[in-house]
Amino acid sequence: MVSIFERKPKAPKTAAEIVKAARAEDKITAPELIKGLFKDFFELHGDRLGEDDPAIIGGIGLVGDQPVTVIAIDKGKTPEERIAKHFGGPTPNGYRKALRLMKQAEKFKRPIITLINTAGAYPGRSAEEGGQGQAIAQNLLEMSAIKVPIIAIIFGEGGSGGALALAAGDKVYMLENSMYTVLSPEGFASILWKDSSRADEAAEVMQVTPQSLLKHGIIEGIIEEPSSHRKVIKNVSRVIENELALLTSLTSRELIERRHARFRKF
Amino acid sequence: MQLFDELKTLGHKHVKANKEAQQKVPTGLWISCPKCHKSFYHKDLGIYQACPSCQYGFRISARERLAWLVDDFKEMDATLQTKDPLDFPGYQAKLAKAQASTKLNDSVLTGIAKIGKKEFALGIMDPKFIMGSLGTITGEKITRLFEEATRKNLAVVLFTASGGARMQEGIFSLMQMAKVSQAVKNHSNAGLFYLTVLTDPTTGGVTASFAMQGDIILAEPRALVGFAGKRVIEQTIHQRVPEDLQDAETVLKEGFIDAIVPRAKQKETIAWLLATNQKKGGHQ
Numbered sequence: 001m002v003s004i005f006e007r008k009p010k011a012p013k014t015a016a017e018i019v020k021a022a023r024a025e026d027k028i029t030a031p032e033l034i035k036g037l038f039k040d041f042f043e044l045h046g047d048r049l050g051e052d053d054p055a056i057i058g059g060i061g062l063v064g065d066q067p068v069t070v071i072a073i074d075k076g077k078t079p080e081e082r083i084a085k086h087f088g089g090p091t092p093n094g095y096r097k098a099l100r101l102m103k104q105a106e107k108f109k110r111p112i113i114t115l116i117n118t119a120g121a122y123p124g125r126s127a128e129e130g131g132q133g134q135a136i137a138q139n140l141l142e143m144s145a146i147k148v149p150i151i152a153i154i155f156g157e158g159g160s161g162g163a164l165a166l167a168a169g170d171k172v173y174m175l176e177n178s179m180y181t182v183l184s185p186e187g188f189a190s191i192l193w194k195d196s197s198r199a200d201e202a203a204e205v206m207q208v209t210p211q212s213l214l215k216h217g218i219i220e221g222i223i224e225e226p227s228s229h230r231k232v233i234k235n236v237s238r239v240i241e242n243e244l245a246l247l248t249s250l251t252s253r254e255l256i257e258r259r260h261a262r263f264r265k266f
Numbered sequence: 267m268q269l270f271d272e273l274k275t276l277g278h279k280h281v282k283a284n285k286e287a288q289q290k291v292p293t294g295l296w297i298s299c300p301k302c303h304k305s306f307y308h309k310d311l312g313i314y315q316a317c318p319s320c321q322y323g324f325r326i327s328a329r330e331r332l333a334w335l336v337d338d339f340k341e342m343d344a345t346l347q348t349k350d351p352l353d354f355p356g357y358q359a360k361l362a363k364a365q366a367s368t369k370l371n372d373s374v375l376t377g378i379a380k381i382g383k384k385e386f387a388l389g390i391m392d393p394k395f396i397m398g399s400l401g402t403i404t405g406e407k408i409t410r411l412f413e414e415a416t417r418k419n420l421a422v423v424l425f426t427a428s429g430g431a432r433m434q435e436g437i438f439s440l441m442q443m444a445k446v447s448q449a450v451k452n453h454s455n456a457g458l459f460y461l462t463v464l465t466d467p468t469t470g471g472v473t474a475s476f477a478m479q480g481d482i483i484l485a486e487p488r489a490l491v492g493f494a495g496k497r498v499i500e501q502t503i504h505q506r507v508p509e510d511l512q513d514a515e516t517v518l519k520e521g522f523i524d525a526i527v528p529r530a531k532q533k534e535t536i537a538w539l540l541a542t543n544q545k546k547g548g549h550q
Contacts, residue, residue, distance in 0.1 A: 121474075121493070122502075123494035123495075123498050124494075124502045125502075125503050125505075127493070128492055128493060128494060128512065131520065131522045132493040132494070133473030133477070133493040134473075134478040136493075137473070137475050137476070138479075140443055140444055140447035140474075140475055141447050142451075143447075144444070144451045145451050145455070160431070160440060160471075161440070161471050161474040161475075161493075164440055164443060164444060165474075168443075168447070180437060181436070181437065181440075182433065182435075182437055182471075183433065188433055191433055192433050205354065205355075207352060207436060207437070208437075213437065216351070216437070216438075218441065259448075260448050260452075263441060263444045263445045263448055264409070264445060264448070266402065266405070266441035266444075266445055
């Protein structure tokens with residue numbers, strides 16, 4: 001377990017404060033992270049089945065001299081972008097595009113870095129008709145046997161199956177102000193207490209904060225998140241470099257055995 | 267129970283359960299089918315507890331299904347108990363109630379079954395156990411079922427029924443999706459056959475993992491099969507969706523289900539599929 005803190009954090013945030021910070025307008029974005037973390041990033045489009053979900057940004061970039069495959073969920077900035085990206089809710093075709101890029105990474109022995117910020121997979125009618133459940137199910141199935149390292153960074157919201165479909169890998173790190181949940185606190189409160197206004201209380205009970213998740217062994221570490229995005233990138237970069245050095249030294253068999261052990265314990 | 271953010275989509279409305287479908291097997295003399303709305307005399311439900319008009323299978327417990335499905339069954343892992351990882355208020359009492367009414371330790375019944383002489387690993391989820399939700403013990407029992415099947419070179423047949431994740435177990439419920447998927451993959455890599463039968467309702471995290479990972483995917487007539495809840499979809503697109511959006515028949519047309527098989531045909535269909543999908547191929 002690693003906690004990348006240089007300073008002592010101030011009074012720890014409550015779960016409700018973390019939820020708010022994870023969704024904040026000034027949260028670092030996927031394009032910023034990609035630009036800062038990976039040299040010569042080249043974007044690759046499409047699922048090869050007829051669509052290209054703009055909520056998933058995928059491509060190849062360099063970490064030092066090491067080529068990596070990058071898959072990120074982007075919520076978008078402008079209103080037009082946000083609508084096209086379903087506010088960061090990937091469609092089934094988005095998950096299929098991600099899987100295509102993961103299989104490609106495996107073929108060329110490139111580690112995979114996923115950057116996650118989603119309230120959940122897009123829950124629209126077209127997503128149902130396109131097999132949202134099947135698409136996520138296939139990612140989980142295939143990711144369990146991908147022969148290259150998969151490092152996931154949850155940098156905002158890690159919403160449910162829609163996040164897990166990119167996080168079922170070898171290591172999961174979270175930014176200080178991010179959450180990882182089975183369902184939004186609002187939905188949780190609505191289902192269990194029939195009152196979505198009790199979301200703050202739900203966030204506490206659900207234990208959505210990086211600290212709680214680290215304690216439970218759901219994630220490997222927490223990355224300090226200062227207000228300067230440049231510093232955030234530096235911190236994430238260090239984690240990725242360290243983990244790449246570690247994971248690329250393993251044989252694919254060791255890698256998959258460890259990945260299985262990681263999830264088998266839950 | 268759903269697996270997505272409802273903040274933007276749901277407002278302050280609660281996602282209401284389908285009370286009509288929750289009637290399961292009603293007790294009156296005349297029964298109205300929640301799907302085709304036709305009325306019929308209660309004895310016409312028959313042992314399969316299916317609508318005589320549209321073949322919709324009423325929600326039944328795992329043990330009721332087991333009674334007509336197989337010729338022999340040895341139950342596994344009947345005593346595992348959840349550790350209640352979030353120490354969730356009121357959860358233990360809810361579990362105790364579900365355990366008493368279903369005679370199960372959690373929302374799935376697992377074991378080694380036989381139809382005729384053919385042995386296979388069988389799992390049946392129980393929609394009456396906290397809506398068949400996916401808890402840590404549900405995930406553990408299904409994982410162990412696949413591990414045992416892989417060790418013994420057996421096919422797995424799994425009947426799914428689930429409202430989705432087990433809210434009371436939070437993120438640990440989500441982790442079951444990845445855990446079971448790994449066990450499915452290992453079983454598949456060993457060349458073994460996995461058959462899923464989707465029953466009413468199969469939704470959320472179960473649809474988004476092992477329900478949709480079968481080599482062959484069957485469903486019961488008119489079973490609800492989907493990812494997101496209907497009201498959430500309507501809140502997302504600001505339009506009403508057709509009644510049959512998540513009917514198994516619709517999902518079959520979209521290409522995600524192989525065939526729809528009514529209960530009366532399931533035993534022989536499963537036997538035939540087990541015989542035609544053997545590790546080394548061909549009939550016995």
